[in-house]
Amino acid sequence: MRFTTLTLAMTLAAGAAYANPVAPGDVSFSDTGAIAESLTGTPGDAASGAKVLADRGAGNCVACHKISSLDAAFQGTVGPSLDGVGDRWDSAQLRGLVANAKHTFPGTIMPSFYKTAGYIRPGDEFSGKAAKGDLQPLLSAEQVEDVVAFLTTLKQQ
Amino acid sequence: MLRTTTALAVGLIATATLGWADADENELVVNGEIEITTHAPAPAYVDGLTEIYSGWRFREPDTQLTQMDDFDNPAFLAVDAAQITWDTVEGEAGKSCASCHGDVMESMKGVRATYPKWNETAGEVRTLAMQINDCRTENLKAEPYDYTSGKMTAMEALISVPSRGMPVNVAVDGPVQSTWEQGKEMYYTRYGQLELSCANCHEDNYGNYIRADHLSQGQINGFPVYRLKNTKLNQVQDRFQGCIRDTRAETFSAGSPEFVALELYVASRGNGLGVEAPSVRN
Numbered sequence: 001m002r003f004t005t006l007t008l009a010m011t012l013a014a015g016a017a018y019a020n021p022v023a024p025g026d027v028s029f030s031d032t033g034a035i036a037e038s039l040t041g042t043p044g045d046a047a048s049g050a051k052v053l054a055d056r057g058a059g060n061c062v063a064c065h066k067i068s069s070l071d072a073a074f075q076g077t078v079g080p081s082l083d084g085v086g087d088r089w090d091s092a093q094l095r096g097l098v099a100n101a102k103h104t105f106p107g108t109i110m111p112s113f114y115k116t117a118g119y120i121r122p123g124d125e126f127s128g129k130a131a132k133g134d135l136q137p138l139l140s141a142e143q144v145e146d147v148v149a150f151l152t153t154l155k156q157q
Numbered sequence: 158m159l160r161t162t163t164a165l166a167v168g169l170i171a172t173a174t175l176g177w178a179d180a181d182e183n184e185l186v187v188n189g190e191i192e193i194t195t196h197a198p199a200p201a202y203v204d205g206l207t208e209i210y211s212g213w214r215f216r217e218p219d220t221q222l223t224q225m226d227d228f229d230n231p232a233f234l235a236v237d238a239a240q241i242t243w244d245t246v247e248g249e250a251g252k253s254c255a256s257c258h259g260d261v262m263e264s265m266k267g268v269r270a271t272y273p274k275w276n277e278t279a280g281e282v283r284t285l286a287m288q289i290n291d292c293r294t295e296n297l298k299a300e301p302y303d304y305t306s307g308k309m310t311a312m313e314a315l316i317s318v319p320s321r322g323m324p325v326n327v328a329v330d331g332p333v334q335s336t337w338e339q340g341k342e343m344y345y346t347r348y349g350q351l352e353l354s355c356a357n358c359h360e361d362n363y364g365n366y367i368r369a370d371h372l373s374q375g376q377i378n379g380f381p382v383y384r385l386k387n388t389k390l391n392q393v394q395d396r397f398q399g400c401i402r403d404t405r406a407e408t409f410s411a412g413s414p415e416f417v418a419l420e421l422y423v424a425s426r427g428n429g430l431g432v433e434a435p436s437v438r439n
Contacts, residue, residue, distance in 0.1 A: 056368075060368070062368065063367050063368040064367060073369075074366070074368045074369035075366075075368075076365065076366045076367045076368050077365045077366045078362050078365045078366070078367055078372075109353065109357045109361065109362070111350070111351045111352060111353070112352065119349065119350055119352065120346060120347065120348050120349070120352075120406070121348050121349060121406045121407040122349060122350050122405065122406065122407065123349055123350065123402065123404075123405045123406045123407045123408070124407075125405060126402055126403065126405060127402070128398060128401070128402035128406075128407065128408040129407060130407040131350075131407070135350065138350065138351075
């Protein structure tokens, strides 16, 4: 009982705009599709981010992108190579790209990794059956921050 | 043996897989005699393509070779089994398929190339699988096959054999038009949590690699397809289910009105390619 009240009080104190992690529906994008603030309020971990990019069950970014520094077999060619992407975009823009690249590139084939609504016939993961209950984003807020941390290290200059 | 040697002598060239790797330049001739068109101009109603290619043109040379000789093509075990079924009396009417249709290699020539098609009596668009089941229940008085079962794909494969090399030629207008429109809309719908349409992969990105997979145009002139991956014949709607499932979407059931519409539309995108079924893919 006391615990519940305390948790509630803390959530209220944090306030909607600063709630951590920021829920997918509460994310605000700039005109260019960037997300200024960290979704978790803490810096991501680049090494964990690298794993998310290569993992089929997580980001599976290498299905579409080549990243020379990653040791992942069979990197795809559907999207551009991410080598040097840390020179091309700042971390706010990279966060926006990972969360929902459609704000940066309207209509892009790249999936939105931090979004939970607006889908047509969403499934229960890869089962082919209808999704049960509330959808989870493809990546958690923490995973998004880890991926962003890794992407910012991809510099060539 | 002799035939395989011929195929090798013709020489299949492995496309270098560095970066862009479009359809290769190999030509498909089966048993050294059946020439099959694997590249044609796109039909006018396909806005997003100028050229159409069979999935065969995107496979590795080893896989391609397996389809070039019926002795090497594992699908022919199923074809042989279906030939026995065709000639065997089954069901309460005391008939076999052969009782009415005679020699499948004669009576079914050209049939595979025009399906799915309109059935006037029933007033519906029928896939080949639906027609096979209709003859089973109405003419043999036998049980229908499960839509994507091994018996169904084997019978589809047998019926396809005499049409090999003939151009796919399904109707897109007249009474099928509204169904065709429905299929077209589905083809461009971005299903699932990955929000990917058939067109995103098979129209915008054919020739590219998605992870290890070399994307083709997702044509269905080769169905049913023997896949080396699952070592069996695969029904076309089974393949649709797999592709939709991979977008983290709720798929449709095999034989559903939605998939009949999608099959008609996808088949029409291949009008002009040769019938290849039963083909071999990875």
